[in-house]
Amino acid sequence: MPELPEVQTTVDGLNKKVLGKQIVDVRTTYNSLYHRGKDNIKDPKFFTLFRKIVRGQKIIKIERRAKNILIGLSNSYTVIVHMKMTGYFAYDRPLTKFVRLDFKLDNNKHLVLSDMRKFAKVTLMRTDELEKSPHIKALGPEPLDKNFQYAEFKSQILKRPSGKIKQVLVDQSLIAGIGNIYSDEILWSSGVHPLSRTNHIPKKKLLKMFTAMKELLKQGIEFGGDSTSDYRNIEGEKGNFQNQHKAYHQTGRVCLKKKCDGVIKRLVVGARSAHFCPVHQELFADR
């Protein structure tokens, strides 16, 4: 699942390989996946327009916002790609049956989007209207931003005072870029039970969560992302963060925390699974 570190790894790779290249042509095998930027409607005819606008343009900027990849074009349009569950970009790699979108570049190489489950979303916006885009404007602050410090973390978290911390951490409107994997790891590392209510979590623990969040997201990037599922970097290689998991997908394993003899359990919280150690991850809530 591409979360912040996986998307960042992709963006770093794209900046190395395709920045400055011209898009000579674009093809797709998606049927009706393209969404108009503004009204967010599935529109099979959108690809015709997409191709017309994208063809012949130079890639002048590539950046990340939350889990979105923003590809800035020389004609002041920006392609917004959300890879969702199973999407990843591949540059100059053999075609597979899951390639849904194919950019041919002026060096005769191809940049493609592989997306097994077809959840990925591709949108086009005028670059000067990006911030107004519904995909972008509802997003919370970037957790790795230097200006994002503890006070803001705390105030964002406490916007959901009775919320379960597991769900609050993955809420993109509060903090952008954290998903199921990194939220499980943040809670394991800081010793907080996923069902804890945010307003019951003591300051000391909140501070630990803040530090763990910064550290684990940076680690994710250092390890080249997480390839528990389909994620690959643009050269087709797996990341390594999946080998660092202490909680995520570790159900039944003995807890790796020193002197802790807990066994990792799995719980469904807000329609997704939370993995945690019932011994050292403290529950802060009423009752």
Next chain:
DNA sequence: TGCAGTGTTGCTTC
């Protein structure tokens, strides 16, 4: 073999 599990986001409903 068949069907539950996998999870991100946005839409609908309450």
Next chain:
DNA sequence: CGAAGCAACACTGC
């Protein structure tokens, strides 16, 4: 307003 449930989708694993 927020919380919860579901759809979108296709493959894996039991």
